[in-house]
Amino acid sequence: MNKKIIVTGGCGFIGSHTAVELQNKGYDVVLIDDLSNAYENTINRVFMITGIRPIFEKIDLKDEKETQHCFHKHRDAIGVIHFAAYKAVGESKTDPIKYYENNFKGLIHVLKAMQSNSISNIIFSSSATVYGLPEKLPIQEDLPTQRPFSPYGNTKKVGEEILEDVVKCGWLKAISLRYFNPIGAHESGNIGELPQGTPNNLMPYITQTAVGKLDQLQVFGDDYETKDGTAVRDYIHVVDLALAHVKALDYLLNNEDQTNLEIFNLGTGKGYTVMEVIKTFERVSGQELNYEIVERRDGDVPSLFANGDKASKILGWEVKRNLDDMIQDSWKWEQNNRNNN
Incomplete structure (x- = not known):
């Protein structure tokens, strides 16, 4: 049986970890990436872990002709996992056109290429930002989505709406996975989060400060209504997240009756404040962090954490790694591979 899967944004943080777990499960992986943030x-690092070198296509999905050509070349694929998107909340607010152009064109060109080449299964990388300022916690999938606080978040919300409309045409089956806050790295230390430029996410910001690449960690706000005033997030290990994509793909491919878009939250169900993460890092690593409290960051909400029961019940997915594991693996990756790209 053919088991080829196209993974867009496959050289990125979540995409590369998902490629590893797909290969471990026996899938053949095609990575598409424009290397704008990867x-x-x-690819060599994935090979070091699995012993299998994924196919790589350097493609800018904003180029419809290139995208069509690539998908035609791999028209025997049985599904797509679509990670490729710009994802920095702050940058999206200062340059919204860049985000709308890239994230919408990428999704639309992928869907058109899938339709042209009779590829009918897609998993969409979404975000908890689609809930906006949630009405209640923990967040369940049936909670209404709201206008997100950033153009980045809005590309995820509208992306889901695009899929919702397309699946009604009958040729597409889709799952949208709403991530909370992925951190961590592969336990081998061979792949992890390595953003180009100044990090937008907390954990690489912490680890780069700890190794001295950055002078100081900024904590955005300490006046939220939380236990210590800093924002609460649901941090999830990237390997647990990657395994959820494999579970979702198996479900999508085996569930012949599914004709609609299905939504799953991916989180641990437990929220940690930014200061709790900092203090846990200092304990686990033995490194004292230089940090300062600054004003709140525009677009941030006070608390977000998930109810992940649906993914557990329907997909058979479970979270196995705790905050100490996430931080230990992130720190190992930072120490071992900071200069070995």
Whole structure:
């Protein structure tokens, strides 16, 4: 049986970890990436872990002709996992056109290429930002979505709405996975989060400060209505997240009756404040962090954490790694691979 899967944004943080778990499960993986926020050497790192070198296509999904050509070349694929998107909340607010152009064109060109080549299964990388300021916690999938606080978040919300409309045409089956806050790295230390430029996410910001690449960690706000005033997030290990994609793909491919878009939250169900993460890092790593409290960051909400019961019940997915594991693996990756891209 053919088991080829196209993974867009496959050299990125979540995409590369998902490629590893797909290969471990026996899938053949095609990675598509324009390398705008990733490194080509990630392919070698995936090979180091699995012993299998994924196919790599350097494609800018904003180019419809290139996208069509690539999908035609791999028209025997049985599904797509669509990670490729710009994802920095702050940048999306200062340059919204860049985000709307890239994230919408990428999704639309992928869907058109899938339709042209009779590829009918897609998993969409979404975000908890689609809930806006949630009415209640923990967040369940049936909670209404709201206008997100950033253009980035809005590309995820509208992306889901695009899929909702397309599946009604009958040729597409889709699952949208709403992530909370992925951190961590592969336990081998061979792949992890390595953003180009200044990190937008907390954990690489912490680890780069700890190794001295950045002078100081900024904590955005300490006046939220939380236990210590800093924002609460649901941090999830990237390997647990990657395994959820494999579970979702198996479900999508085996559930012949599914004709609609299905939504799943991916989180641990437990919220940690930014200060709790900092203090846990200092304990686990033995490194004292230089940090300062600054004003709140525009677009942030006070608390977000998930109810993950649906993914557990329907997909058979479970979270196995705790905050100490996430931080230990992130720190190992930072120490071992900071200069080896």
